[in-house]
Amino acid sequence: ALESGELSPGGVVTEGSAGSTAISLATVAPAFGCKCHVVIPDDAAIEKSQILEALGATVERVRPVSITHRDHYVNIAKRRALEANELAAKDKKVGQVDGKDRDQMDGCVPDPEKENPGFLSHYNGGFFADQFENLANFRAHYEGTGPEIWEQTDGNVDAFVAAAGTGGTVAGVSTFLQEKSPKIKCFLIDPPGSGLFNKVTRGVMYTKEEAEGRRLKNPFDTITEGIGINRLTKNFMMAKLDGAFQGTDKEAVEMS
Template identity: 75%
Template sequence: MAAVKPTVGISAAAAISIAVISYFLLSNHSSKLRSKQKNKNSANEILNSKKKKKKEGLVSAIGSTPLVRINSLSDATGCEILGKAEFLNPGGSVKDRVAVKIIEEALASGQLVKGGVVTEGSAGSTAVSLATVAPAYGCKCHVVIPDDAAIEKSQILEALGATVERVRPVSITHRDHFVNIARRRASEATKLAAKQREATVMEANDLAEINHDISWQEECLHTLSTDCKGGFFADQFENLANFRAHYEGTGPEIWDQTGGNLHAFIAAAGTGGTLAGVSHFLKEKDPTVKCYLIDPPGSGLFNKVTRGVMYTREEAEGKRLKNPFDTITEGIGINRLTKNFMMAELDGAYRGTDKEAVEMSRYLLRNDGLFVGSSSAMNCVGAVKLAHALGPGQTIVTILCDSGIRHLSKFYNPQYLSEYGLTPCATGLEFLDPH
């Protein structure tokens, strides 16, 4: 029996080993099966999510804009200078992306309902984009715009069916700054909607009295007076849907279109959404990509990026006695930090001038057939300054925000330009200050 015990011990040990190995093999197999099933479920969820998010109609045509080589600037600098042709969006500008994102997020959160009024204060293209896409979501649009903005913007807005309220330009600290008025209009619309719901049992004259209490200008009352569903203030400067529109859309498109082979990105900022969203995305994909701001006259963002302060105490917005002539570019440049701009990841900044922007717009028209607006021209000024700083062989991307069609009365008006000594006369790129 003594001779048999070791054999029994060995057999038991072997059996235990086999059992343990089998357990781990089966467990590993089961784990792989569960992992595959989980991946399959995740893939299905993503697929279903994409199906749910599939856009139709006008909205489906927004985004996926071409990235074009700007031949004249590329050949002159030895860099590949590429422009994201956002003027090809249905509403004619980069702000179409923002309008869709703002409205969709507001509808999803319940802050906006079908039949509601989207209000916005805008001197740039955001107003036109909101007026373009709002009807696609069954909503109305009310825009408050400074009366020194190009008149064709108001004409376009009215043609799109938006209600336009033109007001005098004042500091953002003033209650009657166009942005602050737009915020009030949304609140008033929401209050009116609540009162109209209560007024279902009221007499017609009672309802008229309610409408009279709302502080809208007479020509604006029709926007709200019939079946108002409430208001929503788009708040393009502080609403981070602006940032997300470019982080989720414009940035990835640029990355894919360049195959990830780009060295730098540069753009101006108004709300800061485009610059922030694109720079944030590109830096995540490749931290070596350099991102820069190009800033127009009168804006404090250049100082903020390069020196850490926006302006001297005397220059602070709200301290000025009047609204000065700072720049003829519209929709870019600002003297306050917005939530969107604070998301930007920047390596530096350049200052552009009105003269450079005007000359650049004519240069691009002559040499490339590109008819661009003031902000697009300023972006191209920045791209060339950056190309000179980085040297030949770099790939630089910028944004062609909108076309010149919205800038005829000012930026492309010879008489207006002559009044400010901005008549274009350059034949090449000699007008550019490299700094």
């Protein structure tokens, strides 16, 4: 993003995340002179917010709503980046006004912080990382995690199993491993309520919990966070999978 100019030094990286991506961004962004603003569902573990804040990120907790709602945490994160860019543009425009003109404006110079009290204005623009649809997610695991697994196992890999939220991990790793050896089997493990298991095994994003009269207020009837989804992402569509399993909360707790 810095190389392409989409993110400027001193800018803020925004992301909507209930998983590990936010923690990674909050760790890396300061190394490049940038800040991190994370929007997270308020039903996510409070410890995640505490870790993010300890890393220097600003955290905005919002109520869970459908991805089609403008106030879904991902959509808010995207909006925060746009707001940061608008505020930076206003600051630049105001900064181009000389002292005489500023006096003539008689206090009419806009105050971005007052106009957007919920979002800091001193960032040099914003960049929405877009972990669900940005294929840099897939490439990070295709170029990093996959080769790491291959090297550390000396190529002795029979199968790979992973859950999916954005789909970047399972897609990047499965693609890399199957390019190394078509004999390697790659599988998805999906939590209760997610539609990915059905998509992989039956070709449709549908779960019995979503049948008329059976849908829960919160369709993800699971304690796991950051995995499971009922829509296809660009990253997940890159996955090379041989099948899928459904996992239970009990199994997740035992593994942890």
